[in-house]
Amino acid sequence: MLSVKQISKHFGDKIVLEDISLEIAEGEFVSLIGPSGSGKTTLFNLIGGLLMPDGGEIWKNEDNITNTTGHISYMPQHASLFPWRTILQNVLIGQELQGRKEEGLAKEMLQKAGLGEVIHSYPHELSGGMKQRASFIRALLSPQSFLCLDEPFSALDEFTRLDMQKWLLHIWEDNQQSILFITHSIDEALFLSDKIVVLSAGPAKVKRVFEVPFARPRDEQILLSEEFLKWKRMVLEEVQR
Amino acid sequence: MRQIFTKGWRPLAAILLFIVIWQVATRVFTIEEWLLPAPTDILSEAQHTWEEFLFHFVATVKLTIGGFIIGISVGLAVAILLHMLPRVRETFYPFLILSQNIPIIVLAPLLVIWFGFGSLPKLIIITLSCFFPIAVSALGGFQQTSRELVHYMKMMGATKRQLFWKLEFPHALPSIFSGLKISATYSVMAAVISEWLGAQEGIGVFMTLATSSFRTSRVFVAIIVVMVLSLTFFGLIVLLEKLVLKWNKKGGTV
Numbered sequence: 110m111l112s113v114k115q116i117s118k119h120f121g122d123k124i125v126l127e128d129i130s131l132e133i134a135e136g137e138f139v140s141l142i143g144p145s146g147s148g149k150t151t152l153f154n155l156i157g158g159l160l161m162p163d164g165g166e167i168w169k170n171e172d173n174i175t176n177t178t179g180h181i182s183y184m185p186q187h188a189s190l191f192p193w194r195t196i197l198q199n200v201l202i203g204q205e206l207q208g209r210k211e212e213g214l215a216k217e218m219l220q221k222a223g224l225g226e227v228i229h230s231y232p233h234e235l236s237g238g239m240k241q242r243a244s245f246i247r248a249l250l251s252p253q254s255f256l257c258l259d260e261p262f263s264a265l266d267e268f269t270r271l272d273m274q275k276w277l278l279h280i281w282e283d284n285q286q287s288i289l290f291i292t293h294s295i296d297e298a299l300f301l302s303d304k305i306v307v308l309s310a311g312p313a314k315v316k317r318v319f320e321v322p323f324a325r326p327r328d329e330q331i332l333l334s335e336e337f338l339k340w341k342r343m344v345l346e347e348v349q350r
Numbered sequence: 351m352r353q354i355f356t357k358g359w360r361p362l363a364a365i366l367l368f369i370v371i372w373q374v375a376t377r378v379f380t381i382e383e384w385l386l387p388a389p390t391d392i393l394s395e396a397q398h399t400w401e402e403f404l405f406h407f408v409a410t411v412k413l414t415i416g417g418f419i420i421g422i423s424v425g426l427a428v429a430i431l432l433h434m435l436p437r438v439r440e441t442f443y444p445f446l447i448l449s450q451n452i453p454i455i456v457l458a459p460l461l462v463i464w465f466g467f468g469s470l471p472k473l474i475i476i477t478l479s480c481f482f483p484i485a486v487s488a489l490g491g492f493q494q495t496s497r498e499l500v501h502y503m504k505m506m507g508a509t510k511r512q513l514f515w516k517l518e519f520p521h522a523l524p525s526i527f528s529g530l531k532i533s534a535t536y537s538v539m540a541a542v543i544s545e546w547l548g549a550q551e552g553i554g555v556f557m558t559l560a561t562s563s564f565r566t567s568r569v570f571v572a573i574i575v576v577m578v579l580s581l582t583f584f585g586l587i588v589l590l591e592k593l594v595l596k597w598n599k600k601g602g603t604v
């Protein structure tokens with residue numbers, strides 16, 4: 110379990126985060142939505158240990174991990190693959206940093222992700238969606254069991270996006286790692302997550318937490334259901350309030 | 351290969367044309383051989399002297415390679431040091447540039463006075479002229495590492511060492527290779543110059559001997575060999591670059 114406890118952070122004289130508390134249980138998928146510039150990426154940098162909070166602590170199970178790195182796995186907005194590494198070498202980098210490589214498992218997962226043909230290709234030979242998939246496999250393969258995804262699909266077009274969401278659900282339902290997921294799309298958050306945390310802006314506070322009721326495994330049919338629209342309206346109202 | 355041919359024919363034609371004009375001009379204006387030898391004179395001189403010349407040639411090649419290797423090692427070491435220690439960088443970067451303002455022609459005799467006629471002063475001269483392009487280009491490459499990739503590595507808990515060897519160094523390789531190409535050509539010139547000031551062997555020695563006895567054809571043989579040597583060095587680096595930077599074919603960054 111990962112707990113963010115009363116975190117606050119300022120840059121210069123601007124308070125970005127104020128008294129943020131969150132909990133992500135083992136195997137839980139939590140989405141974070143909030144206005145642009147509200148401090149979501151900053152919260153990630155704090156959880157990743159790159160920044161020291163002004164107040165509050167971050168705990169992973171029984172360890173205080175505030176301002177220490179290496180406890181989470183990360184997937185950035187842009188694929189950020191290393192251009193001189195093949196896809197296989199790229200997805201292994203997280204393991205390399207921690208010292209053990211499981212090439213067999215990596216190949217198997219790439220195969221399942223539909224990237225079996227390109228494991229020895231370089232990133233510039235792949236489409237945007239393929240790169241993003243490789244980037245997600247890289248995050249999954251890293252030994253840390255806790256994943257932070259920062260708007261991973263926002264650079265993709267609408268069709269690829271839905272494909273990627275379905276694909277991510279499918280892969281994740283097999284692996285059941287804990288995920289904290291930043292997104293701007295309410296549809297995406299509802300479709301993917303167990304819990305949605307809505308942040309306010311300037312300074313960011315937790316406005317409200319929704320427990321998403323849809324049963325798993327989910328398929329895209331629910332995107333068109335009455336129930337889904339009702340929830341979407343509710344979350345939207347909360348965001349705009 | 352075909353690409354080299356289709357691209358290479360223009361400069362080749364230009365060189366051929368130049369040689370023809372040169373040949374014709376020396377004949378038409380009946381220029382003395384000790385003033386400006388015709389290409390054919392140079393060719394026959396080359397045939398005469400090649401056995402004697404080979405000995406000097408080998409010496410220069412050895413000196414060049416030795417100096418080049420020391421030079422790039424020093425250049426890389428300086429770049430890594432300055433990159434890892436920002437304070438040191440701010441303090442010593444100006445000195446790096448100043449080191450290039452020392453006229454080698456003036457420095458060389460001093461080095462001989464300090465270190466004698468052995469190979470040390472020669473290696474210092476070559477190192478001095480070829481560490482700079484490497485150091486500057488490598489440092490530039492390290493500093494320009496993609497912010498996104500650095501952020502990723504840090505989020506994943508990479509140590510400073512891992513950050514350097516897994517990201518910054520490979521990221522800087524294309525710039526390091528540009529530096530290497532410049533250094534490779536400099537190192538040949540520097541080797542020849544270093545031989546001018548007292549050596550027993552080398553193309554530089556061969557040149558000074560030929561100049562002082564007005565055997566101009568010999569000087570030209572040496573000049574042409576130096577040019578070919580420079581080109582060969584450059585070509586080898588380009589080849590190595592092609593092998594090492596296979597991924598960089600389209601210059602694609604992600």
Ligand SMILES: Nc1ncnc2c1ncn2[C@@H]1O[C@H](COP(=O)(O)OP(=O)(O)OP(=O)(O)O)[C@@H](O)[C@H]1O
Nearest residue numbers: 120121125143144145146147148149150151152293
């Ligand atoms: N290193 C920094 N120094 C100063 N200000 C910063 C720094 N990092 C972020 N900020 C400021 O903090 C605020 C929150 O930025 P952050 O990137 O966390 O927003 P975000 O919620 O991720 O936005 P978006 O949805 O657009 O990605 C912004 O106003 C930004 O200008």
Ligand SMILES: [Mg+2]
Nearest residue numbers: 149150151259
């Ligand atoms: Mg952001």
